Amino acid sequence: MVKKQKSQKSQHLLNLTTTKKRALESGHGYVALRNYATRMRIHSVESTTAAGSGHPTSCSSLADLMAVLFFDPSGMHYYPKDPRNCNNDKLVLSKGHAAPILYAAWAEAGFIPVADLITLRQITSNLEGHPTPRLEFVDVASGSLGQGLSAANGMAYSMKYLEGNSARVYCIMGDGECAEGSVWEAINFASHYQLDNLVAIVDVNRLGQSDPTMFQHDIDSYKAKFEAFGWNALAIDGHDYMHIVYAFEEARKTKNKPTAIIAKTYKGKDFTATIEDQENWHGKPIGNQTEEIVKHLTSLIQDTQETSEPVHPTETHPAIEAKHITIPAPNYTIGAQLATRNAYGEALRALGGVDERIVGLDGDTKNSTYACYFQQQYPQRFIECYIAEQNMVGVSLGLSCRGKIPFSSTFGAFFSRTYDQIRMSAVSLGNMKFAGSHCGVSIGEDGPSQMALEDLALFRSIPGSIVLYPSDAVSAWRAVELAANHKGIAFIRTSRPAFPVLYENDKVFEAGKSYTIKHSDQDKITVIGAGVTLAEAVKAHDLLASEGIHIRVVDLFSVKPIDVAHLTEAARATEGKILTVEDHYQAGGIFEAVTSALAQEHFNIWGIFVNEIPRSGKPHELLDLYGLSAAKIALKVKEIIH
């Protein structure tokens, strides 16, 4: 309702002196660059008109910046025929709805035929509505706004500190997306870690989807913010080639700080007065004005002898090769008490010792998740991300783009904050590992805000993910190794309390396998547990055995993929009865994973799960209150079998 009126007075854009202008006049083919931009505008209009949907006006504001980035020596240095080359400067198009101009740029650069652009958004084309790594020149999928800069951070961090590669990273953001908090997490990170190989380009075209943006053309406001966050910030006219070239050159010269180029632009630039800088043109193809606008744009192309071509990189690092990782067996003692989060830290440290690709990340919880063990041994491969989990996930995606294997940890509950980033990481085909500690009510006194009770659902939903939930130190150790070798997203759920070591050190674990812990030929029911509920189920087994009631106890271990064969066999051997017990809510948890996997088997399956908002208390009191204690499990078993 009450909105602050934004001043539309002229803002403090770059003011180039005559000397600077003179220096900028030579060595750049400005006419050629402008022709590239115009052709890319034409491609954006034609391809979206052909598709019947898309965002041509959001492309047009960006065209001049893209021309310099792709075709001027001040811009990216890359191999146009080898976009995946690790020595290339990299571009992350965070404002993914401008995909058509990204495709146009790679077509102009010669990587894809110009004729293919017209297949935009067709089911048989990889030129999707928003960029995905189905295209070789896309490292990071975008389309959910505000995420690109974090991934760019991860790439830039890796290049500068882990690879010694002087390649640079450019991230193009929209002005609207700067309202996303994740952007400011990323901005903080970049300056804290002095990522001077990173350039953020903000395409301030004033207009959002449904309204003008919060700050419209208040360029000074963006500049002040970036500066307050420790960046080198340059405010330029995003349609003035000297401004753009100057800004890219300044960014290359700036040491110890990332550079933000705040570009004042016009949405629909060079279309017509009825479209340029006008509302209600977001996400709309030009329709029946296409012919007229293409004609107008074509008239802007100038004859010239100038050429402007991409510059190749100078670095010659080899690509990082994927290989299987093996860690030695651990050295735990059966029956000894150890928390799985503790074993996680020990295994991660061991993993770090055998493979340089392993990188640890944490969000100021490393002394709780035990990522600190890795940090102590390999400080140069550990990244403290502070309390900014969304950026942590994005950084880990960027690391994964560089061939690293990032393990990110925090309390499992706080991964809920990063669901969108994890979802998008899957679209990006990220090879990323997550460890969520402090799951469930068994953490005790800290109360519901700290209890992960939806993390299994979250990570199960991710296509191609594996979800491992170890119940002792040996299986936790191996879960880390399995996660490292899984190609894709892996989640390990670790627990706060100590559990007894159950397995021999040489026990082999597999993703997709469950393990029977207790069995007899008189078992009346299969009880499936994991983590604290496996420990309680084992106690329930002993309680019930003393009353002459035998139950089979299965360590689920792999929540996804789920071990249909093992669970089926167990159920068949126990009168078709299963009871799952989990320190998690119902939706998407173990009970639902099991019932959906066995939905055509005619078994009887019961579940105990947390079904209200829990409270503070001692762990054993809470386990009992929510039905997860050995006593309550035993009671439930008796209720079922009698």
Added chain:
Amino acid sequence: MVKKQKSQKSQHLLNLTTTKKRALESGHGYVALRNYATRMRIHSVESTTAAGSGHPTSCSSLADLMAVLFFDPSGMHYYPKDPRNCNNDKLVLSKGHAAPILYAAWAEAGFIPVADLITLRQITSNLEGHPTPRLEFVDVASGSLGQGLSAANGMAYSMKYLEGNSARVYCIMGDGECAEGSVWEAINFASHYQLDNLVAIVDVNRLGQSDPTMFQHDIDSYKAKFEAFGWNALAIDGHDYMHIVYAFEEARKTKNKPTAIIAKTYKGKDFTATIEDQENWHGKPIGNQTEEIVKHLTSLIQDTQETSEPVHPTETHPAIEAKHITIPAPNYTIGAQLATRNAYGEALRALGGVDERIVGLDGDTKNSTYACYFQQQYPQRFIECYIAEQNMVGVSLGLSCRGKIPFSSTFGAFFSRTYDQIRMSAVSLGNMKFAGSHCGVSIGEDGPSQMALEDLALFRSIPGSIVLYPSDAVSAWRAVELAANHKGIAFIRTSRPAFPVLYENDKVFEAGKSYTIKHSDQDKITVIGAGVTLAEAVKAHDLLASEGIHIRVVDLFSVKPIDVAHLTEAARATEGKILTVEDHYQAGGIFEAVTSALAQEHFNIWGIFVNEIPRSGKPHELLDLYGLSAAKIALKVKEIIH
């Protein structure tokens, strides 16, 4: 690894002139205030020692600020015996781990007995590890950092613009949590909407959980950031009473801007030199040093004739009363094509006409979610939140604390970004409604980044939630009314494509009910659909009927609660066979909701769901590609029954 060294030079704290100091000398009982602070420090130490866990050092840095806030006229104006009173100034303790000092303050204010403080974190006590609204003086649960300011925004916005109530809102944040992006979304919002009734207090105690914070005592950096974001920012010594009083008074005087008080403090202030400002004391009770420290603190209490008592508010607004809301029947025509997102907007507008409590929020997608219909009719009750979904959810929680009924909308996919906020809103007992549009692959060309495929799982996991998934305009209309009347969190999943109207305008819908659309006495299987898959299932019914195969088609409508009785009856009537079809991933979706609900029924249940990362394409092509089209449903039915 490489971390920028933060300057530890003296920062630019407030410099009070002699005149200002003289003015501040009278009217405040500084000795009494300091005694309050010391007693609260003692309570924090003793209660955490008794509990054996907790964060006494994080309380101590805050004690002097709390003393002024609770007991000086410059601080909060409130009724100490009536903390829920809507005329009170409100406090949101965003750094929830400082809960013990909040409890201590209310004990000193006389609302709870001091003797109760020792029950901290016990299962029988509502003095939980982090604050929850089980306590009358807590409006918003905290403990997941970076969320408090958004809720404070919602309260302040409501007071200023919707209630005309001059009450004020104070939000206490830690320095570590300012790394959370959600904080910067909230900071943006507060200045954009000129919330001069809002004060953010940042307790800059330099130390995080596992390390010093990113900015340590760099007070200037915090001040510059808040100022760049448009706030009035005051940097003070958080242990100097004149500074604190001055800052609160300045905040009251400041118009059209929120005020940030950046307080330089010391963690463990007034404990011992071995604890104060030292690392490794986060989240640890004092243990065997308790006696010594309590003795030292007690020695700081000074005899005084001074008193300092809470000041009562002057406003006398009545509390908002809850009541049932009824909207008239819609006016749709059976068979007419309308998208459920469209009907959502129309119903919300109707709702706005019958109840002043209804508030609409959206994140720059209102012309896609159709929240714009509400905005056009009731602009004064619509809040544009821009592309900052986490803050939008927090604002809606704050509105709910003021008795409003907020309906927040965006693309369903983007609620994944707010999972932590929604999870915490449930702990806060928020009465909040969410509408996620653009679900599933049926959105078509925009591709996977824009497709909600995990939203049902997300909202099903929330304790006490209802999840409604309408398949036509009439049921969408009624879903909005049902959501408004549900006490708690409600989610409505709306769809992009148009579907035919299925129901008469006077049809009655209930949360927890499903509806049979097609049936005969020869049905071989029950097919359960919702949204686009119900439309496809109806087509499949017709296709199969032409081949003499009869299927029952059920409109699930209520995903949670699920209609066990209706589904059981349908399955029993159709040879115990069910096929669910959903435009959603497997985990936590319809298939799992159904299999878990019927897990002891011996039915055969099959599911069709999206089981890979989808791509761009036309809606009907994608439905077919992922098995959700009428043709594919018919094929699957034939495969099952033959």
